[in-house]
Amino acid sequence: MSVINEIDVRALQDSADTLRAKPGLARATFTVGGSWQGGYRITTQTGALAQDGSRDETRVAKFEMSSDEPRAALGTDTAPTPAEYILHALAGCYTVTTTTHAALLGIELKAIRLDLEADIDMRGFLGIDPSVRPGLQQIRVRVDLDAPGTTREQLEELIALVQKRSAIRDTLANPVDVVTTLA
Template sequence: MSVINEIDVHALQDNADAIRANPNLGQATFSVDGSWQGGYRITTRTGVLTQGGERDRTRVAKFEMSSDEPTAALGTDTAPSPAEYVLHALAGCYTVTITTNAALRGIELKGIRLELEADVDMRGFLGIDKSVRPGLQQIRVRADIDAPGATREQLEELISVVESRSAIRDTLANPVDVVTTLA
């Protein structure tokens, strides 16, 4: 068994081969359920994970997340803000993509440090200026990868792969349908 960066490379390759043979296995649906806690606060819990048509109920309410806004944005600062969760999601996905692709390339990692920043112009959110989008204006990621056996070129290639394969980066960088229905 070949394990690199705590990733079982053979299992990863077997998983990729299974998805190549049966693309339906690569289809996944994540879910969360949320309840308002007053003010700007919400608590969400993980829901059913569906992968390859199979529903995994073991994740239902397994993890809980809360969000709020900082006091500067009139929140009560009891939890990370939704914008911080977006950055966390991107950092998490970058970590998965970096470790997976480093392992597949035989690059041993000693550490990964990601620093993320995002800008927002509240005029868009508040409807003050219709020409300003309400979403994040720009996200910046600084990646510091400690891989003593890798060259600078290998690490630059790894970052290029991250930018092309990170599911969360792709979601943020490209339009995605978001369908909201009133129950």
């Protein structure tokens, strides 16, 4: 059995074969629920994961996340900001996508280093200038891969796959239907 980057390549290929045969298993729904903690603070917990209509309740409240704003933005600086969670989500997805596709390409990684930055113009968020969008203006990701015996061209091919296949990058780079309802 071949293990590359701590990924069981045979199991990965078997999973892909299963999803080809049963596409319903490929569709999943992630959930979180949260409660306001005052000021800019919220605490959320993971909820059930649904896959092909079946709910996995073992993830309910298994993990907890909190967010806040720095003091400079009138928060209490007790947790990462929502923007930092976006960067973390992208870094996490890039890591999953990089290790997965490196393993499938036979590239052994010794290390991955990601440095991410995001720019925002608060005039959009505060409604000061309606021509400024309230969201992040640009996200920059610097990827440093240590893959002995791998050419620059192979690493560039891998990063191109990461940009093409990362679910979180795709979510950030393309419009997503976000439906908000008042309970």
